[in-house]
Amino acid sequence: MLQIGFIRQNAALVKERLSVKHFGDVLLVDKVIALDEQVRKLKVESETLQAEMNAASKAIGQLMGKGEKEQAELKKQEVTQHKSTLQQLSESLNLAEKQLQDAIILFPNLPHVSVPPGKTPEENEIVREGGLKPSLPSNAVPHWELIKKYDLVDFETGAKITGSGFPLYKGKGAKLQRALIQYFLDYNTAAGYTEYLPPLMVNEASAYGTGQLPDKEGQMYHAAADGFYLIPTAEVPVTNIYRDEIVKEADVPVKMTAYTPCFRREAGSFGSDVRGLNRVHQFDKVEIIQLVNPDKSYDVLEEMVRHVETLLNHLQLPYRILRLCGGDMSFTSALTYDFEVFSAAQQKWLEVSSVSNFESFQTNRMKIRYKNAEGKTQLLHSLNGSSLALPRIVACLLENNQTDAGIKLPPVLHAYYGNAIIR
Incomplete structure (x- = not known):
């Protein structure tokens, strides 16, 4: 605010x-x-x-x-x-x-001076690209075909249990999910982030604090009888840990990470973008959050961007980093970098992470403050990023690494998955 x-x-x-x-x-x-x-x-x-x-x-x-x-x-x-x-x-x-x-509260956050003035995703700025796009065999297929071939995800049974967009991971698919989650958490905690396992529903005050209300109520699942909302991201419960708190300056920056399922209605989504794992209503994601001194928040933003970029390099996925234009930014963000991974079989870029600086927009709503050396109480700045969101990472890992012998996994996942290949 x-x-x-x-x-x-x-x-x-x-x-x-x-x-x-x-x-x-x-x-x-x-x-x-x-x-x-x-x-x-x-x-x-x-x-x-x-x-x-x-x-x-x-x-x-x-x-x-x-x-x-x-x-x-x-x-x-x-x-x-x-x-x-x-x-x-x-x-x-x-x-x-x-x-x-x-x-x-109707005002969005003000964009940073570096934000491009465009209106559509096509006007986002490409900051840099990394990794190599694979050369796939002539018989390469998109991930929804590979999922069937290797029996990784059961969309039909998930739809029977809940509805369309609620995938049921099974066998090797469930194991791959667990391997990725564990790797992401280990990588984040090694970088100094404290791990949390938060509630998966939040109250109205928490949703308001991070800016989901009143901006995104239509995108969240609402347990109306209790007034709770299923979380769209771990950002919501984890940032609210410090709501109405004054943090000691010695404890800043506060670095937090969490794995949670995420729930999004994705109202109005349709077309090829929703095939397979491209867009689902429930998905797994590991998040990183920092509460920092206002004077250092943009340095921390670049640090978090490098953190996510290193993850993608370890996964050996081709990626690009975009600076979002004003019209494509979220309500709460002052500056956002999107990470997209190239899906070789679909021949398209898929968003897998957003890293944002919210400056004091969220912390003003939540009254998250610290006391500086002069004894003056000030608002902290909040930042977060996906580290990483799994569905599209899985889609690109499957598509980009398909061979006649199976899906070859990057070396960093071998110990976590227990094998070098999915057969």
């Missing part, structure tokens, strides 16, 4: 940065500033009236002590009138504060 003081002092800049994200109601900035002025005015009036009422109450006792009952009675009437007016002011202030809060 944007801070009202910053909006008030930098209205033109806020409008300009919102336009980069193609935010549709830039005039909301003026409305928010007007509401803030109204709130500030009502607070001054309330405080002034309260001071007058306190002075009048004190005078009543003094007048009664002097025996000036008539004057004391007039002061009592004055206090009664003040109380009535103060009640009206309090109601007006509460309403104005609610209107201000309801308006300000």
